[in-house]
Amino acid sequence: MEEIIRINLDNEMDLIIVHKRTMRLAELCGLSVASQTTFATAVSEVARLAISYGDKSFIVLSINILRLNQKEIVATIYDKVDLKAINTEPYSYARRLLGDIQTSYNNYFHETILKFRIQFGGIISKAKIESFKEYFKNEPSISAYDEIRKKNIQLLELIDKLGESENRYRMVSDNLPLMMFVINNDGKITYANKWLKEFIESQGLIPNNITWFSLLNQPDYRGFYGDWERAIQNKTIFKAQGRLKQKENLIWHLISIMPIKNDNDLVTNWIGFFVDIHAQKVVEETLRDNQALKLIQEELIAHQQELEIKNTRLSRQNDFIETVLDSSVDYILTIDQEFRIITFNHSYEVLSGKKREEVLGKDITDVFPVIKENGTYKSLKDALNGTPSHKPVHQSPISQRFYEVFYIPLSDDTETTHGAVVLGRDITDQLQHELKLKAINEELLLRNNELEQFAYIASHDLQEPLRKITTFSKLLNESLVLNEKQRDYFNRIIKSSNRMSNLIRDVLDYSRLARSEEQFVEVDLNEILNTVKVDFELLIEEKDAVINSDILPKIPGIYLQLTQLFFNLLSNSLKFSKERPVINITCRKLNTEEVNNIIELNANKSYYLIDFQDNGIGFEQQFSRQIFTIFQRLNDKHSYAGTGIGLALCKKIVENHNGHLTATSEPGQGAVFHVYLPASL
Structure with missing residues (x-):
């Protein structure tokens, strides 16, 4: 697809340009007047809809090369809005003129594609297509509006270049240690460098749409207001001294504002500077007032004493940090962006056999050339580029022992990496x-x-x-x-x-449970419960037992083991009852907090809690762990039959399913067996 020309769709004048240039391209491709009119009319119908209802609409006229050197004119209308959904009549009319119209959605734009086959496409060569592009590039303007549009395009290109120049200017102005600004003829700030922006924001103001003199102490401004008015009238440089409001303080600044004129000697903008001269003004004032000078001297002495105290504290902190580093069993080394060693603790001295004073400030590759061969150098480069890394096991070529090594970037508040830390831990004994x-x-x-x-x-x-x-x-x-x-x-x-x-x-x-190698499958616990209830059918009728159950889930598990689990738990509830047994089976899914509160459960999994509650003889809560131990019985074997293995089997089955089993009870109040089973593998 060869793009010939692109036209924005903003107003009715653009529609005229689209129609004329569509006609002209069709004419250049050898279409008859009737064909030119048909294609241009269809394109105009959809373009008119885009101008009326579209958003960021534009049209691209192209020539598409088909098989056997056939070619077609393609008009593609791009729009953020789905035009077809708004009004289908222009599409229907265009379809009657051209036949099939394609629509699609790509890269956040709705596309409408209209095509017209060129009858003698073979005669349109690559060179001819390039001549079409050149023609429309240099084509005389259709109207004054078209001329303005072309000028606007050229202006946009110029604006891009000006933007690059502005960025360079902004970089320079932001790095100068003074406050720079640009104002219009009303005194409103249209540009502020980094220093001035920070100053304005510190006052709780918004940099945009404020005047430069609103930053000043108003009595100072009223003092040189007349000079500023004369500078405006005479288009001359203005200079003054005034105090800027800085929170609760007033700071003296030298103010310089100069006009920026165009070719017609008209002032378009003013560029200004605020230069801090507070220290100079303080000196001047203190020279006039000895008492004030004494106060400042006392303040300076106090600041000096405070600075000395802070320096002492800083020195102690440095000594403390150095002591901490030297006390560490890990070896610690720090380098700057030039690979110079800036920290080297005692453990590293012992490991390398080199003294700290011998290596500080030297290139690490000169001190340890072997790092270029064992991958350490690459990890250091990555850390200096801001990418941390970790070697779980690294054998030192110096000591031949094994270490866990971390390469950590050092960055400041601006997230600029200015160094890297190497931290190593001896794991030879651990391995x-x-x-x-x-x-x-x-x-x-x-x-x-x-x-x-x-x-x-x-x-x-x-x-x-x-x-x-x-x-x-x-x-x-x-x-x-x-x-x-x-x-x-x-x-x-x-x-x-x-x-x-x-x-x-x-x-x-x-024993079979311990050696089970069966695969997990999806198991319906409702089906298992029904099967077990059939097994106990006679005993349930004999004891007139009632079994109530929630709808149970499907979980991954071993069918036979889960059947044995339900069998033993129901058998236990039916066995240890002296009256009509009532067994309630409830089920719910645990939330994340509940899972985290049970240390036996995996915090990364979800679980079902299935409770088996009966009205049997119960037991003392202190025996809640003992009942799951093999061969442990709480009751007389003559009163209640059994081997003491049933509940131990239940616990083993639940553990085989990565779950957890507990019980709560009181004598004579029945028992509740809590079964925690994973909802998924």
Whole structure:
């Protein structure tokens, strides 16, 4: 796409220019008068809509090169406003003239694209397209308005150049230690350098739209008002002395204001300066008044004493900082932008074997040439450019020990980096301890695996002799003629065997939990609760139990383990009840503050809290941890059956799911088991 000409759409005169230049481009491309009129009319319809309702509208006339050297004239109208949404009639009319019209939205502009195929596009060469551009660049103005527009464009270019010149002037004026300003003929400040801006803002004023004399002590201004009026009339330089209001003080300044004239000798602006001469005026006044001089002398002595005290404090602070740096076990080194060493603490002396007085002020690459080879030099350059870095493990080529190293930029209030700090911490012993700890953990993991396998195999192998004891005891009990005491012995053997079998089965379940390698899937806890309720259907009917439940969520987990969790918790609530059991299962999602208040939970995750509340016999709160310990029972095994593993299994299952399990209770008041489970992996 070759852009030929660009036209802003601001008013009806622009519409005339668009129409004429569209016609002219179509004529240059060899279109007939009818085709020229058709295309220009369609473009004008949309352009008129942009002028009426648009925002920052402009049109670009281009020539687009198609396949087989075919070409088309393209008019693209850009607008911040969606013109088609405002009025579709101009679009409909333009579509009847040209056919398809494309619209799009790019880079915050709505685009309307109108095209017209050039019948003999092959004859329009690259050189000819360049001649079209040159033509419109040098084309005579269509009207006085068009001439003004061209002049305005040239003026904008000139303004850009003036802007660059103004920036250079502003840089110079801001760095001069005096207050500079430009005023118009009414005395209003149109420009103030950095020093004057800061002065004005310190008075609680806004720099724009205030007069220069409003900054002065008004009695002083009234004293030289006539001189200023004469300077305005005669277009001459004005000079005076006056006091500027600085908070509660009045500070003497030399005031110089000179006119800036144009070619017609008319004053367009005035440039002025405020130069602080307060010290000079104070001296003059004190020479006239010995008593005032004495007071100033006393003040100077007091300031001098205060300065001496501050210098003493500063010296002590420097000594203290140096003592702190030298007392640090970390090595600390500071360089400036020229890589010169400006701080070098005692630990660095010990590490490098170099004395502080030998290296201060020297280039670090001269003192330690090896840093150019091990990446330290690059980290220093980054820090001096304002980018901090951190090397968790770095082996020193000097001591061969390992260090954690930080490269920290030093910057002031202006965020200008003027140096860098290198802070290193010896982590050799820590790394060695970590390696030892890793080896111990690996050995411990191996031992745990061996113990788990042993528990699993031992528990599994114990089942077989127990089954035989139970079976043969039942057979003997049924086949022998026994008295009541003998039959009681056999019943005790059978009950003990069954209890032992249940205990071994629970140990096997606990062992399997420790070795579980199942993958997490999405689990519907409502489905699990319904399954467990079916398992307890007869017991629920027998005890006339009531189970109330909220709608439970879907969470990532292991289906069989979560089923066992619900089974054991419901079994526990149904077992430890002396009246009609009522079990309430509630669920809610914890907020961030609640998660942060529970140290066992990961603060970066979200959790569900599921409470299992019953009206059973309860227990003392002091035993709330003991009940989750394997083989720990709070009740008589003859009154309440069980092996003492069920709640330990529950705790293990919750931990396998990266959750947390607690319980609260009072004797005779039932118990609440709080299950915290992650809402996501």
